[in-house]
Amino acid sequence: AQKVTQAQTEISVVEKEDVTLDCVYETRDTTYYLFWYKQPPSGELVFLIRRNSFDEQNEISGRYSWNFQKSTSSFNFTITASQVVDSAVYFCALSDEKKSSGDKLTFGTGTRLAVRP
Amino acid sequence: SAVISQKPSRDICQRGTSLTIQCQVDSQVTMMFWYRQQPGQSLTLIATANQGSEATYESGFVIDKFPISRPNLTFSTLTVSNMSPEDSSIYLCSVGLGQGLDEQFFGPGTRLTVL
Numbered sequence: 001a002q003k004v005t006q007a008q009t010e011i012s013v014v015e016k017e018d019v020t021l022d023c024v025y026e027t028r029d030t031t032y033y034l035f036w037y038k039q040p041p042s043g044e045l046v047f048l049i050r051r052n053s054f055d056e057q058n059e060i061s062g063r064y065s066w067n068f069q070k071s072t073s074s075f076n077f078t079i080t081a082s083q084v085v086d087s088a089v090y091f092c093a094l095s096d097e098k099k100s101s102g103d104k105l106t107f108g109t110g111t112r113l114a115v116r117p
Numbered sequence: 118s119a120v121i122s123q124k125p126s127r128d129i130c131q132r133g134t135s136l137t138i139q140c141q142v143d144s145q146v147t148m149m150f151w152y153r154q155q156p157g158q159s160l161t162l163i164a165t166a167n168q169g170s171e172a173t174y175e176s177g178f179v180i181d182k183f184p185i186s187r188p189n190l191t192f193s194t195l196t197v198s199n200m201s202p203e204d205s206s207i208y209l210c211s212v213g214l215g216q217g218l219d220e221q222f223f224g225p226g227t228r229l230t231v232l
Contacts, residue, residue, distance in 0.1 A: 035221075043207060045160075045223035091159065104150070104175075105211075105221060107160045 002027045004094050004108035012114045013082055021077045021111045023092030029053075034068065034075045035093040035105065045091070051075065082115045089113070119144055119212050121224035129230045130200055137196045138227045140210035145190035148213040150221070151183070155206045163208075166193045200231045 003026040013019045025034065036048040049059065051068050059066045063080045079086055089112045093105040120143040130136050140149065151163040164172040164185055172185040187193045197204050207226045 037223075042225075043228065044225045045209065045211075047222065104162055104165065105160075109159045 002032075002094050002096060002106040004092050004106055006090075006092055006108035006111050008111045009109070010112045010114070012116065014116050015084060016081050018078060018080050019082050019113065019115075021079075021090050021092075021113065023075045023077065023108060025073050025075065025092070025094045027094060027096060029096050031096075033095045035095070036066065036075075036077050037091045037093065038088045039091065039110070040088040048077075079113075082113075084115050084117055087113060087115045119146065119222045121210060121212060121222055123208075123210060123224040123227050125227060126225065127228040127230075129232060131232055132201055134200055135196055135198045136200065136229060137194050138208050138210075138229075140193045140195070140224055142191045142212050146212040147190070149187060149193045150211045150213070151185065151193070151195045152209045152211065152223075153206045154209065154226070160209065163195070197229065200229075202231045205229055205231045 005024045006022065008022055011019055030053065032053045034051045038046040038048055049066055056068050056070060065078045067076045075092060077090065089110045091110045092108040095105050122141045124139045128136055149166040151166065152160045153163050154160045162175050163178045163183055164174045166172045166185050166187040168187045168190050174180060182198055184196045185193065193210060195208060207228050209223050209226045211221045211223045213221050
């Protein structure tokens with residue numbers, strides 16, 4: 001069975017600090033996809049990134065960066081120079097290509113990030 | 118990308134009643150999904166809705182409680198039947214584009230409170 005663990009329930013940082021959100025996953029499959037979503041206080045889910053299991057290159061997008069390490073089954077997310085607008089709940093999710101019923105996502109429990117001015 | 122709208126955005130309902138949530142997409146999509154997010158919790162998949170066939174429900178969710186319709190490739194409804202306070206949640210629909218595992222896009226959610 002698939003499982004996603006986000007051990008950090010809540011993180012509080014001061015603006016301009018860097019912060020890393022951890023994500024550890026479990027799957028028996030060799031082909032899978034990992035996602036990060038942001039859920040601001042308004043409630044909508046905002047897609048941030050998708051990474052497939054064959055691409056271990058780290059990715060950077062502005063102040064966001066992702067570190068994918070298959071050896072440790074981790075897909076960590078770093079926000080550099082955090083801003084108040086980054087305050088949200090961040091979800092890591094996993095999808096298995098072999099699922100016959102489609103692109104189901106298994107979500108972690110989320111990490112609530114609070115950025116204080 | 119896809120633009121997804123949901124109606125209603127929020128509702129307060131009485132115990133024992135039913136509520137139908139609508140999900141509209143601005144393009145034709147093969148897969149539509151319904152998720153539940155209980156207060157302070159993560160998202161849990163309720164069912165996968167395919168056009169022209171019965172919805173596929175996840176463990177713990179049944180058709181009698183959460184009937185789903187998918188009349189065409191741009192629309193779906195989820196009904197929460199015989200509601201109890203435990204059904205108070207945010208209900209989100211999402212769509213997957215294409216045949217592969219592209220990013221799933223989520224609707225804005227329907228915030229349901231059952232008294």
